Amino acid sequence: MIRWLAGCGRLYRAVAHAYPQDFRITCGDGLEQLGDDVVPLVWREQGAFGLARLFGDLIVQLPIEYVKTCFDRMEALMMTGDPFEGTWRAINDKSLWDPKYTPEQACLRFEATEDGFLLVAYGIKDGKAVAERPTTIVADGRRRPIVDLNGRPIAGVPPGAVSFGRRADARTLEAGAEADGKSLGRGIYQVSPDGKSMTVTTEGMGVRGPFKVVATFERVPDPCLDEA
Amino acid sequence: MPRNKPEAFLPLRSNWFHILLSLVGGEQHGYGIMQDVLERSEGTVRLWPATLYGSLKRLIQEGLIIESGDRPAPQFDDARRRYYKLTSLGQEVLDLESQRLKDLVRILTAKRRQEARS
Numbered sequence A: 001m002i003r004w005l006a007g008c009g010r011l012y013r014a015v016a017h018a019y020p021q022d023f024r025i026t027c028g029d030g031l032e033q034l035g036d037d038v039v040p041l042v043w044r045e046q047g048a049f050g051l052a053r054l055f056g057d058l059i060v061q062l063p064i065e066y067v068k069t070c071f072d073r074m075e076a077l078m079m080t081g082d083p084f085e086g087t088w089r090a091i092n093d094k095s096l097w098d099p100k101y102t103p104e105q106a107c108l109r110f111e112a113t114e115d116g117f118l119l120v121a122y123g124i125k126d127g128k129a130v131a132e133r134p135t136t137i138v139a140d141g142r143r144r145p146i147v148d149l150n151g152r153p154i155a156g157v158p159p160g161a162v163s164f165g166r167r168a169d170a171r172t173l174e175a176g177a178e179a180d181g182k183s184l185g186r187g188i189y190q191v192s193p194d195g196k197s198m199t200v201t202t203e204g205m206g207v208r209g210p211f212k213v214v215a216t217f218e219r220v221p222d223p224c225l226d227e228a
Numbered sequence B: 001m002p003r004n005k006p007e008a009f010l011p012l013r014s015n016w017f018h019i020l021l022s023l024v025g026g027e028q029h030g031y032g033i034m035q036d037v038l039e040r041s042e043g044t045v046r047l048w049p050a051t052l053y054g055s056l057k058r059l060i061q062e063g064l065i066i067e068s069g070d071r072p073a074p075q076f077d078d079a080r081r082r083y084y085k086l087t088s089l090g091q092e093v094l095d096l097e098s099q100r101l102k103d104l105v106r107i108l109t110a111k112r113r114q115e116a117r118s
Helices: A002-016 A021-027 A028-078 B014-022 B030-040 B049-061 B088-117
Strands: A086-090 A103-110 A117-125 A130-131 A135-137 A164-169 A172-179 A181-189 A197-206 A209-220 B065-067 B083-086
Touching: A002 A028, A002 A181, A021 A028, A028 B049, A103 A172, A103 A209, A135 A164, A135 A172, A164 A181, A164 B065, B014 B030, B014 B049, B014 B065, B014 B088, B049 B065, B049 B083, B083 B088
Parallel strands: none
Antiparallel strands: A086 A103, A086 A209, A103 A117, A117 A130, A117 A135, A164 A172, A172 A181, A181 A197, A197 A209, B065 B083
């Protein structure tokens, strides 16, 4: 009987594995895991009827998830975008820059990627155009090694350093980096309810020492920088 | 497109309400949510795994819950599991839905009283 139930667990895992990629990206292997775990429990409590319900739920939800995924993709194609997506320019009068890191102009560009955002920061400092290395933000709360866009290590980044991103709500994004459990830097990006402005709070350790910045940005069309 | 205003989620789907309610005490994994809902409803509401994970996916997309990076102490942790927790938006939505249900109960009680008097 135990072998038979283990077979049911494996079958459950196999069917759950056929769920759409989008579903699996969000939920990981949670469904497979949970189904496998509850097979013996359901058998003990409800017998064959319970197992039929368990598999019925899995099979009924499968096409529903595919349909929802199609709708999500269609919606993504039709909608104007995520509240973060686009280009933002700092309003210096409303921003508290760290004296060591005060730009004449600063812009942020959020580009949607398959699993998060590509964040590009650029601006004008000391009369020269400057740009930071583009970073990816995957807002799933997981820690990932810090690598460049080609997946290669970055010079100057401490060994074992990881980055993370979280989406506290639809308008709040948090991203940061840490090494050995200690924070290297952290930023909170919060878009206003009308989607026209964004408050960015960043703090960490830069090449000129620790810094803290609370900057207000406004949404602007591209290109962001004023002509010199 | 995620809805930004908590009011836009009302009335909240029953499954979503049960899941959010399970996360009020802190982060919880899928199995924990399923068991919590089952116990709280005295066995009347069972969130089957695919239904539960479909709802969890939707709640994440809508920004009502988030996968938690914090793990319980190793002796209480199950490394295989993902933990979820409420976002501030999720908390607001749950509060609003609770208030909506309370208002409905108050209206029903008032109507019953009125009916009894007449």
